[in-house]
Amino acid sequence: MQVSLKYHYVMKTELVTTLKRKATKVLSELHKSGEPVLITEHGKPSAYLVNVDSYEFMQSRMHILDGIARGERAILEKRTFTQSAAKQKMNKWLN
Secondary structure, eight states: OOOOOOOSSOOEEEEHHHHHHSHHHHHHHHHHHOOOEEEEETTEEEEEEOOHHHHHHHHHHHHHHHHHHHHHHHHHTTOOOOHHHHHHHHHHHHO
16 A cells, blocks of 8 residues: 655655665654654655654554544444444443
8 A cells, every 4th residue: 555645844855875874863863853754765755764753653643543434434334333222232242
């Protein structure tokens, strides 16, 4: 699955060769600023370098958004229950 995200702010960009040669410096700057770094290869975007906290936050947010999307899909497909029907189903599992 390819995801295309376009940011409307100026992001720090580094060549992959710079990352290879100066990884410690690039990481240090990443930790100080907290801003992602766009890594390019042959003049084209190749990867984003983000700190661990930002990555974990994005993963958590994606999980929440995925749950919301599944819920919306269930509503559209009429795969929902009334409160009383849901209560009955839950009682079967809890008893």
